Amino acid sequence: MQPPTAIKRRLNELGLRSRLRARPRLQGRILAPAGLRRRLPRAPGLYFPFYHDVPPEYGNDLRRHLRTLQQLGPMVSWDEALRILAGDRPLTGPVFCLSFDDAHLTWRDVAAPVLLEMRVPAMFFLTSGLVGQPGNLTWQDCRDLLAAGFDFGSHTVTHHRLADQDDATAAAEIAGSKREIEAELGVEIRDFAAPYGHPTVDFGERDVRAAREAGYRSFATTLRPAMHPGDSPMFIHRQGLHPAWPILALRTRVHD
Numbered sequence: 001m002q003p004p005t006a007i008k009r010r011l012n013e014l015g016l017r018s019r020l021r022a023r024p025r026l027q028g029r030i031l032a033p034a035g036l037r038r039r040l041p042r043a044p045g046l047y048f049p050f051y052h053d054v055p056p057e058y059g060n061d062l063r064r065h066l067r068t069l070q071q072l073g074p075m076v077s078w079d080e081a082l083r084i085l086a087g088d089r090p091l092t093g094p095v096f097c098l099s100f101d102d103a104h105l106t107w108r109d110v111a112a113p114v115l116l117e118m119r120v121p122a123m124f125f126l127t128s129g130l131v132g133q134p135g136n137l138t139w140q141d142c143r144d145l146l147a148a149g150f151d152f153g154s155h156t157v158t159h160h161r162l163a164d165q166d167d168a169t170a171a172a173e174i175a176g177s178k179r180e181i182e183a184e185l186g187v188e189i190r191d192f193a194a195p196y197g198h199p200t201v202d203f204g205e206r207d208v209r210a211a212r213e214a215g216y217r218s219f220a221t222t223l224r225p226a227m228h229p230g231d232s233p234m235f236i237h238r239q240g241l242h243p244a245w246p247i248l249a250l251r252t253r254v255h256d
């Protein structure tokens with residue numbers, strides 16, 4: 001049993017963190033000094049930066065992030081990234097593979113136009129139960145993004161933390177979202193991203209196994225280190241970013 005002060009401190013931390021998430025520019029300024037001790041990648045390594053919502057006021061910031069990454073190395077599709085992990089493509093410098101999580105309407109209105117203009121491929125990990133809800137994409141929006149050349153993966157049905165679910169519920173979240181997205185989009189969904197994404201805390205070996213059994217070929221987490229040929233596609237490392245962050249803050253997540 002934790003003493004009340006420790007509980008209180010933890011609650012304060014949680015409150016601070018959620019307040020900072022709601023103020024991403026401030027969060028970026030707080031993170032930035034730690035970026036001085038890191039450098040953007042120059043050595044061979046595969047990075048999977050990802051974003052969530054991209055509100056219109058951050059469209060240019062997303063452009064700035066992507067330009068910075070593009071100067072370091074190519075931006076590749078999820079398929080191409082898996083080929084690199086499998087050793088079918090050489091990795092001679094930094095390579096980046098972009099993804100977006102949940103089902104934000106701003107993917108259609110802000111992110112996709114920037115990505116198309118900059119010719120950056122991207123994977124959208126869809127929380128299928130959010131589709132059609134206020135502030136989120138419709139299935140038609142998803143079909144339009146697919147037709148524009150973007151990839152789709154699954155990010156469960158309800159976005160609940162898998163580690164908190166019993167076996168049957170977790171398996172239904174993992175397999176059910178795959179079936180639903182496939183039925184709506186008419187393509188096979190082979191890639192999965194775990195909500196929150198931290199091993200043990202947010203998902204376990206059981207969930208990776210369930211994903212494999214459901215027919216997924218890759219499983220994305222939010223562990224951050226660079227990946228290399230030979231690493232498992234069933235444990236992809238991704239680096240969570242917000243477009244509002246300055247490049248120094250990006251360096252705390254994407255570095256070698």
Ligand SMILES: [Zn+2]
Nearest residue numbers: 101102195196
């Ligand atoms: Zn998510």
